[in-house]
Amino acid sequence: NGAEALVMVEKESPDLILVDATMPKMDGFEVCAVLKSKEETRLIPVLLVTPIEETEHKIRGFEAGVDDFLHRPINSVELLARVKCLVRTKRLNDELVNVENAIIALATAIEAKDPYTEGHVERVASYALTLGKEVRLAPWELRALHKAAILHDVGKIGVDESILLKPGSLTEEEFNQLKTHTIIGERICRPLGRNRLILEVIRHHHERYDGKGYPDGLAGEDIPIAARIMAVVDAYDALTSDRPYRARRSQEQAVEILKQEAGKQFDPKIATAFISLLETGRLR
The missing domain is CATH 1.10.3210.10 (Hypothetical protein af1432)
Structure with a gap:
């Protein structure tokens, strides 16, 4: 369920999160909103699986911060392509964060x-x-x-x-x-x-x-x-x-x-x- 997914993310720090829109207790939209609200998880890509392709689901997803969507039935080729794209984006973001941290350290050293x-x-x-x-x-x-x-x-x-x-x-x-x-x-x-x-x-x-x-x-x-x-x-x-x-x-x-x-x-x-x-x- 959604609450368990959030606990797992805190422990694992994944490169990508695949969530179902219809999970019990806490649905995928709610899980995504929580992840995107936290500094430590907001850059992790979220791929949301929905039962059908509906504009309403996409609007709710984008508002929650979803990065991409998949619709049932899932096509394995499409899934692999989307996962590769999102993981590549995550790694580029990680590189940018590392550069940013180095520059912040430099700024702190200058002040000192x-x-x-x-x-x-x-x-x-x-x-x-x-x-x-x-x-x-x-x-x-x-x-x-x-x-x-x-x-x-x-x-x-x-x-x-x-x-x-x-x-x-x-x-x-x-x-x-x-x-x-x-x-x-x-x-x-x-x-x-x-x-x-x-x-x-x-x-x-x-x-x-x-x-x-x-x-x-x-x-x-x-x-x-x-x-x-x-x-x-x-x-x-x-x-x-x-x-x-x-x-x-x-x-x-x-x-x-x-x-x-x-x-x-x-x-x-x-x-x-x-x-x-x-x-x-x-x-x-």
Whole structure:
């Protein structure tokens, strides 16, 4: 039955799950919905067997996250072909996850080198997720935004450490080198390119709403919304953290700066939503 199938999946970690739509206690649609809702099983392909080919079954299946369908009576050749295709897809996804994990480890190592940014990645990822929910991003966008927040500064591996840790103001040449971290980061994360949102955040989180940012000088809603979210939360965390060149600001001081920069550095709607989260105690 369906409940037993879920227990087996937890123990076995299969490459493919073949479920029957009419299982007792918990049908195949319900099993699939549970699997796709969990981070550890959502990428495992699910092949659903249905008694007849009906549009209603397909709609229910797609809504539950089913990857493919088979209809009784089962043709063995068709079954083998579909299984091979789904297993190949699973292995490609596994390779992508391995690359992603390696890049996340790199991002964490970069942060560990700078005592002034300790905890920055975790805080920014949390802020971004909360703000993304507030402005009603879709679930898949929230997942990608969270990963992008973790990876947003990975390109700093290509910036001289003396620039990152300099206690005073940067020269024009030094600032120009610092700005390259967005492009370097995008290049490092290009193997994750199937998720465009991640690359957009990494490249564009230093764009400004007024078009005076970098690297591309995008303005207004030409800047992807996830990057506009990242711009606000990244700036807020920088303002409320110690840096080599200045002491941290209080939350009240940081909020005042966000208000002043709304419509200039930041998307005013997103800045207002973030300030509301802070002022109502829904974000700390």
